Amino acid sequence: MVARNDYWPLPWYFRHLEKVGWWSQVPDSTPPAPLILADVILQDSLTQYLYEKQPPGQRPLYLPYFPQPVQLRPGRPQLQLFIQKEVFDRMKAQ
Numbered sequence: 799m800v801a802r803n804d805y806w807p808l809p810w811y812f813r814h815l816e817k818v819g820w821w822s823q824v825p826d827s828t829p830p831a832p833l834i835l836a837d838v839i840l841q842d843s844l845t846q847y848l849y850e851k852q853p854p855g856q857r858p859l860y861l862p863y864f865p866q867p868v869q870l871r872p873g874r875p876q877l878q879l880f881i882q883k884e885v886f887d888r889m890k891a892q
Contacts, residue, residue: 799824799836799844800875808835808870826851832882834860837875838867844880859883 800808803822812818819828824836824843830852836844849857860880867876881889 799834799840800870800877801837801839802875804875805870830858830860832885834880835877836880838878839875841878848880861886 799821801822803820805820809818809820817831819825819831821828824840824847826847830848834844848860859882861883863879863881863886867878869876
C-alpha cells in the first residue's frame with residue numbers, strides 16, 4: 799500500500815508473483831495478507847485495519863521487518879514491511 803499510487807517499480811519486481819495487490823489506501827474489504835508492504839504515511843490506518851476492523855480471533859500479530867523504513871526511490875515514499883508473526887517464526891526456523 800503506497801499513498802498516491804507511487805509504488806513503481808514494485809509491480810515490475812513482483813510481476814511473477816500471483817497473489818499481489820496494489821492499493822493507494824488501506825482496503826476495507828480485503829482480508830489482510832501475511833506480508834504487507836506499506837507506506838509509513840498509512841501506518842495508523844493500517845494498524846486500525848489490522849487490530850480494530852478484523853473480527854475477534856482473526857487478528858494475527860504483525861511485526862515490522864525492517865529496523866527502519868526504507869525508501870523505494872530517492873525522494874519517494876518510505877516503506878515498511880509488516881509480516882505476520884507466524885510467518886516470521888517459520889522463516890526464522892529455517
